[in-house]
Amino acid sequence: MNVRDSEATEATLKAAGHTLAANENEADLIIVNSCSVRGKAEDKAIGKLGLLCATKRDRPNRIIGLMGCMAQRLGSDIFKKIPRLDFSVGTRRCGAIPFMVARVMAGETNITEISSPDEIPDVPDAHSEHGFSAFVTILLGCNRRCAYCIVPDVRGPEFSRPAREVLAEVTALAHQGVKEVTLLGQSVMNYGLMQQVWTPNDPQSPHGFKEPFSRLLEAVSSIPGILRVRFTSGHPSGCTDELVKAVSLLPNVCHHLHLPVQSGSDAILSAMRRGYTRAAYLDAIRRLRAVMPDFALTTDVIVGFPGETVQDFEETRSLMNAADFDNAFIFKYSPRPGTPAAAMKDDVPETEKMRRNQLLLADQDTRGEAANQRLMGSVQEVLVEGASLRNAARWSGRSPGNKIVVFDPVPDLTPGTLAKIRINRVAPQTLYGEVVQTNG
Ligand code: SF4
Structure with missing residues (x-):
């Protein structure tokens, strides 16, 4: 979620006339996007902000900002910890960042924008330049109250974006060359349970799906140019029969789910x-794998x-x-x-x-x-990303199960297409193979 918020912020700042610096040293504006899930993450963000603000001694015009969960949690108290911080923006106000930067450039400092839990969030749909994959936020916040978790306090209650808005964003991404989208939400399968996301004028589901999330998966997967659809994170209560049917029937929905369990003890x-038992969790995954053994x-x-x-x-x-x-x-x-x-x-x-x-x-x-x-000897369908990070002579991509697959490129293979790769070597985090078929 934070990666997506950072990317959207980059895009809105570019639209406001800013350009991306080559590295941190060269930047005149730096925004730290913070996480509050663990204390250690907050300590790191505070440490980083302290170091960045210290650079203002030599560069007084440099602007330092904070966004994300810690900004939301601390409000204006952040300025007691980091007095030279210029601005701080809460989780549902990312779209305000260009205006806050303009205010700081006009001479203000220590300004903050924090959302109240009941306000309609401002969900930027802008994307910066990217490869073939993009994140699309469909649901913000969380209505669960897990005993250890700060997220409902800092990201607010669940809010599902209207389906039309999500579909327009994915269609625009497809026109820009994106091939894979990952639909994001804290409990993503709760999409549409608290707000009406489909209107009577929207087209009916060709498969007759009734649940808002299954309908969205079906509609996103049918957008021309979108080769793959993923979604994260899951909760066992969302693994309904209809969802299992949708994932198994829709050919470009990946057979992969991040399904936090947290503990195996009731x-x-x-x-x-x-909100679930060990048996309910295991039952959810049994039903997924009963129809999709490769899940x-x-x-x-x-x-x-x-x-x-x-x-x-x-x-x-x-x-x-x-x-x-x-x-x-x-x-x-x-x-x-x-x-x-x-x-x-x-x-x-x-x-x-x-x-x-x-x-x-x-x-x-x-x-x-x-x-x-x-997976040794199996043939995996891989979305080709291009040169591998570790060895530019080889290429890499991801399997439907989200594993990195490394292979030698062949002449008619182009990044952004699907290729069939036979796996001939495996390491704990990586699969290696050879191209047996390209779609490029
Ligand atoms: S479902 Fe996830 S985000 Fe929501 S309260 Fe539980 S741990 Fe936090």
Whole structure:
């Protein structure tokens, strides 16, 4: 979400006449986009802002701004921590940034724009220059109240953009050469549950889908030029029968979902207020894989949540094995002020959190490698991105399961097309192969 907000901000600033600096040293305007999910992320942003503002001693006209969740959370208190900061913009006001920069250029400083939770967010649809993939925000905020999470406070309640607006944005991206879109939301399958996003005048679903998100997936996937559609992040409650049917029927919707699980213990899931049980989570993925055996799953896990016993942790390990995740992002719990979990006793010692973290990482390495081994000899459809970052003589792209695939280019292959690649070598994070068919 922050990557998308940064990109939109870049585009709106360019539209206002600014140009992108080659690097941080050359920049006359620097905006730090902050994350509040963990304390460490905020500490890093504060440290960076302190360093940047110190450069104003030699460059008094340099403008330093802050955007994102920390800006929203702290409001004007940020100026007590960073007095030389010029402006700070909350999560639902990204579109105001060019005006704030203009105000600072006119002599103001320490200005802030914070949204109230009930206001209609300002969702910029501008995109800066990009490759073949683009993020498209379809839903902002979150109505869940997971006990450890600050997001509902800083990103506000759920707001779904009208379907027409989303479809216009994707159509414009397709005209600019984008081939793959990723639809973004905190609980993306909740799209359209709180607002009316489809109007009676909108075309009916050719497959007869009734749920707003399935209808959107179908409509986005039928836009000419869009070769691939992804969506993130998921919640098990969104894995309805209709959603499973939509993903399996629509040929260019990728068989991949980031579905945060956080814990495999019912006691901890309940304390976290995640809104599902271990059995419900496993049932959601069983239904996805029953019709799409190649379905790739990635997840987030928190270890050391208050009250997590060794037995609870072992249940997380066993769930991760049962779910056979392709990749997992594992975090040690740290309390966020203002959340219900912050009032709970943070009773798992740091060394034990570290031990659990390391165990899950080691398990995941083994599992991820085994998952890649199973792809040996398979033919993967890859969206070709061009020269590989590590070795420009080779090219790379991504499989439908979002794995990086590296291969030697062939003469009629062009970036931005789909190619069939036979996998002949695997590493823990990468697949290697040879082109067997191009569509270019
Ligand atoms: S679903 Fe839970 S963890 Fe995710 S953003 Fe919402 S409150 Fe936070």
